[in-house]
Amino acid sequence: xxxxxxxxxxxxxxxxxxxxxxxxxxxxxxxxxxxxxxxxxxxxxxxxxxxxxxxxxxxxxxxxxxxxxxxxxxxxxxxxxxxxxxxxxxxxxxxxxxxxxxxxxxxxxxxxxxxxxxxxxxxxxxxxxxx
Amino acid sequence: xxxxxxxxxxxxxxxxxxxxxxxxxxxxxxxxxxxxxxxxxxxxxxxxxxxxxxxxxxxxxxxxxxxxxxxxxxxxxxxxxxxxxxxxxxxxxxxxxxxxxxxxxxxxxxxxxxxxxxxxxxxxxxxxxx
Numbered sequence: 325x326x327x328x329x330x331x332x333x334x335x336x337x338x339x340x341x342x343x344x345x346x347x348x349x350x351x352x353x354x355x356x357x358x359x360x361x362x363x364x365x366x367x368x369x370x371x372x373x374x375x376x377x378x379x380x381x382x383x384x385x386x387x388x389x390x391x392x393x394x395x396x397x398x399x400x401x402x403x404x405x406x407x408x409x410x411x412x413x414x415x416x417x418x419x420x421x422x423x424x425x426x427x428x429x430x431x432x433x434x435x436x437x438x439x440x441x442x443x444x445x446x447x448x449x450x451x452x453x454x455x
Numbered sequence: 456x457x458x459x460x461x462x463x464x465x466x467x468x469x470x471x472x473x474x475x476x477x478x479x480x481x482x483x484x485x486x487x488x489x490x491x492x493x494x495x496x497x498x499x500x501x502x503x504x505x506x507x508x509x510x511x512x513x514x515x516x517x518x519x520x521x522x523x524x525x526x527x528x529x530x531x532x533x534x535x536x537x538x539x540x541x542x543x544x545x546x547x548x549x550x551x552x553x554x555x556x557x558x559x560x561x562x563x564x565x566x567x568x569x570x571x572x573x574x575x576x577x578x579x580x581x582x583x584x585x
Contacts, residue, residue: 344467
């Protein structure tokens with residue numbers, strides 16, 4: 325019984341480690357979330373390449389065609405299965421797909437009196453937003 | 456055997472905003488900057504194993520302990536003797552993408568580990584809109 329408890333306890337310690345985390349600027353439009361992840365199973369520490377992370381950007385881009393992905397949260401973690409003899413290194417990236425051309429401004433700024441070459445002295449209404 | 460363990464170590468990965476059109480139609484580039492790192496602990500262990508003199512082994516052990524006192528704190532990989540090797544990465548980005556329209560830029564900090572020495576690598580992978 326003691327041996328069984330000891331054996332089971334080996335699986336109950338320090339399973340997941342967060343190695344690094346980062347995020348980019350979070351957009352105002354957050355109604356569509358996209359996520360991609362990639363991982364590599366490592367046996368006895370034999371890992372000769374980290375090229376598995378290169379595909380994650382394309383995976384994210386394929387989920388948001390004709391748009392931009394912003395507010396990307398990138399998380400790198402190690403999942404230990406047994407005494408760090410077998411583990412998985414996993415990269416997860418999730419962000420928000422912002423559709424459309426962000427350069428298109430539906431509320432263009434009206435020229436003010438002190439603008440160079442201004443031909444209008446239109447005053448903006450209260451509450452109207454300008455870039 | 457210990458020299459073969461964890462040959463490639465990934466320390467951190469960061470991804471910037473992604474423009475799908477640039478990733479789909481642009482050109483992918485890969486920038487790699489590296490510097491040689493030295494693991495003095497491993498070097499001292501090898502030196503202790505090589506020598507037969509007990510006093511020399513003790514001296515090496517004490518020297519290693521003194522050096523370790525000056526290398527405390529969180530680190531990624533081994534120590535390098537030039538910490539400015541990644542400072543001109545922006546210039547390299549400008550050279551790789553003259554238009555300046557870069558998207559999906561992924562910054563990777565990794566180590567290629569060998570016995571005693573290592574390659575401390577900063578790698579940038581991105582897509583350039585030509």
